Amino acid sequence: xxxxxxxxxxxxxxxxxxxxxxxxxxxxxxxxxxxxxxxxxxxxxxxxxxxxxxxxxxxxxxxxxxxxxxxxxxxxxxxxxxxxxxxxxxxxxxxxxxxxxxxxxxxxxxxxxxxxxxxxxxxxxxxxxxxxxxxxxxxxxxxxxxxxxxxxxxxxxxxxxxxxxxxxxxxxxxxxxxxxxxxxxxxxxxxxxxxxxxxxxxxxxxxxxxxxxxxxxxxxxxxxxxxxxxxxxxxxxxxxxxxxxxxxxxxxxxxxxxxxxxxxxxxxxxxxxxxxxxxxxxxxxxxxxxxxxxxxxxxxxxxxxxxxxxxxxxxxx
Numbered sequence: 001x002x003x004x005x006x007x008x009x010x011x012x013x014x015x016x017x018x019x020x021x022x023x024x025x026x027x028x029x030x031x032x033x034x035x036x037x038x039x040x041x042x043x044x045x046x047x048x049x050x051x052x053x054x055x056x057x058x059x060x061x062x063x064x065x066x067x068x069x070x071x072x073x074x075x076x077x078x079x080x081x082x083x084x085x086x087x088x089x090x091x092x093x094x095x096x097x098x099x100x101x102x103x104x105x106x107x108x109x110x111x112x113x114x115x116x117x118x119x120x121x122x123x124x125x126x127x128x129x130x131x132x133x134x135x136x137x138x139x140x141x142x143x144x145x146x147x148x149x150x151x152x153x154x155x156x157x158x159x160x161x162x163x164x165x166x167x168x169x170x171x172x173x174x175x176x177x178x179x180x181x182x183x184x185x186x187x188x189x190x191x192x193x194x195x196x197x198x199x200x201x202x203x204x205x206x207x208x209x210x211x212x213x214x215x216x217x218x219x220x221x222x223x224x225x226x227x228x229x230x231x232x233x234x235x236x237x238x239x240x241x242x243x244x245x246x247x248x249x250x251x252x253x254x255x256x257x258x259x260x261x262x263x264x265x266x267x268x269x270x271x272x273x274x275x276x277x278x279x280x281x282x283x284x285x286x287x288x289x290x291x292x293x294x295x296x297x298x299x300x301x302x303x304x305x306x307x308x309x310x311x312x313x314x315x316x317x
Contacts, residue, residue, distance in 0.1 A: 022163040029169055033101055041106040042252050045098040049091035056090020056292070057083060066291040073219045088287035095247065096139055103173040107145055111251075116258035117150045119241050120201075123261070124152060129196040129238035131229050132258075134245070135207035135278045136290035142245035142254035144177035144203055154178040155195060155202040157188055178203075189228070196238050203243070204229045206271070207278055209295055214268055218275045219282065223296050230262070230270035240270060242277040247288060 036044045056062050066086045070077065077085075099106050123130040132147065132154060134140045147154040156174065160183050161167035174181045180195060182188040182202070192202055206229055207218075215222035233240040242259040262273045282289045 022165050025163055025166060029101060029166060036098075036102070037105075041099055041102045041109055044102070045095040046249075048098050049094050052094025052097070053087040053089075053091035056093070057087045062086075062090070062292050065294065069291050069295060072221060072296060085286060086291070089289065089291045092138075092247065092287050093290060093292070095249075099139055100141070100170070100173065103141060103176050107176050110142060110145060111253035112142060112146045112149060112256055113248075113253055114146045114150065114256045114258075116243075116260075117146075119239065119258045119261055120147060120150060120152050123201070123239035123241065126237075126239070127199045129199050129236055130154075130201040131196060131233050131238050131240050132201065132203040132243045133206050133229050133240060133262075133274050134203060134243050135281070136205060136293075137207070137278070137281055138245045138247045138288045139254060140203065140205060140243075140245055141174075141177045142247075143243045143256050143258075146245070146254075146256040147201065147243075147258075148178050152201050155180040155182060155192075155200065157182045157184055157192055157202065157204055159184045193232060193236075196232055197236050206274060207289075207295070208293055209297060214271075216268060216272050216275055218295065219279045221296055223275075224298075225271050225275060227267040227271050230267035230274070233262075233270070234264055234267060237264075240264075240274070242274055244281050246281075246285065 056066070063083075063086055066089060067079075067082045070082045070085060120130060130152065132143065134143060144154045144156065155178055158174065158181065161170060171181065178201075180191065180202075182191050182195075196202060206226060209224045210226045211224060213224040213226045216225040216227075217223075218225065230240060232238065240262040242262065244257050244259070246255045246257075248255050259277060262270050262277075264270070
C-alpha cells in the first residue's frame with residue numbers, strides 16, 4: 001500500500017535554495033523586530049510607511065495589478081490619481097506589516113475607539129455565537145482586540161503563509177488578539193463550525209477571490225465571493241456582524257465599528273449586503289484597503305458554464 005505524502009515529505013523534497021530563501025526572510029523578520037524594539041510601533045510604522053509606498057509604486061507587477069483594479073471600479077480617475085493611491089495603499093500595508101511584526105507589544109500600545117459593541121453584547125446574550133466578517137482593510141486585528149476588550153474572545157480563520165518559517169513566526173503572534181486560530185481548509189472549517197455552534201465568536205476575512213465561488217457584486221462588478229460565513233450563520237443562528245478597524249494616523253488610534261448585523265436570509269443575499277458594507281468602507285478611505293490582490297480576476301474554472309439561454313448571447317458578442 002502506498003503511503004500518502006505529508007506536508008513534511010514535500011518540505012524535504014524542496015530544493016535547499018528554496019528552504020534557505022525562506023529562512024532568510026524569517027531571519028530578516030526577527031532582525032527587524034530586534035532592531036526596532038526600542039521604539040514605539042507607531043513611530044516605526046511611520047518611518048517605514050513611505051518606503052513601502054515607494055516600493056508599491058515601483059514594483060511593476062504590484063503597481064499594474066492595483067491600477068487595473070482601480071481603473072475597473074473607478075474608470076473616471078486619471079493615471080496620476082491612481083499612482084498616488086497605489087503609493088498610499090502600499091504605505092498603509094507597510095504600517096500593517098510593522099504592526100503585525102510587533103503585535104505582542106502593539107496590542108498594549110493600541111488606543112481603540114469602539115462603537116457598536118452592543119451588537120456583540122446582543123449576540124453573546126443570545127448564546128448562538130457571532131461571525132465577524134471583515135476585509136483586508138485597516139487592521140482587522142484591532143477589531144479582534146476590541147472584541148476582546150469588551151469581553152468577547154474572537155478566533156480567526158487564516159490562510160497559511162507559503163513560507164513555513166514566516167508562518168510559524170506569525171502563528172506565535174495571531175493568538176494574542178484571540179483564539180482559536182484556525183487554518184483555512186477542511187479541518188479548519190470543521191473546527192470553525194463546532195466553535196460557532198457552541199456559542200463562540202470568530203472573524204472571517206471575506207474580500208478575497210476564491211475560484212469557483214458565486215459571483216456577487218463587489219464595488220459595482222461581479223466578484224467571486226465565498227458564502228460560507230453566511231451559510232454558517234444561517235445554519236447556527238449566529239449573528240453575522242460586519243466589523244471594521246480603521247487606522248487613524250493623526251490620532252494614533254483605531255476606530256473600530258461593529259456594524260448592525262446582516263439580517264438572516266439567503267446566503268448570497270447576505271453576502272451581497274456584506275460586500276456592500278465593505279465597499280462603503282473602501283469608498284470612504286480607499287488607501288486602507290489592500291488593492292494588490294486579483295479580486296475580480298476570473299479563470300476557466302471560475303467562469304460559469306454557459307446555459308442554453310446564454311450560449312446564443314455569448315456567441316453573438
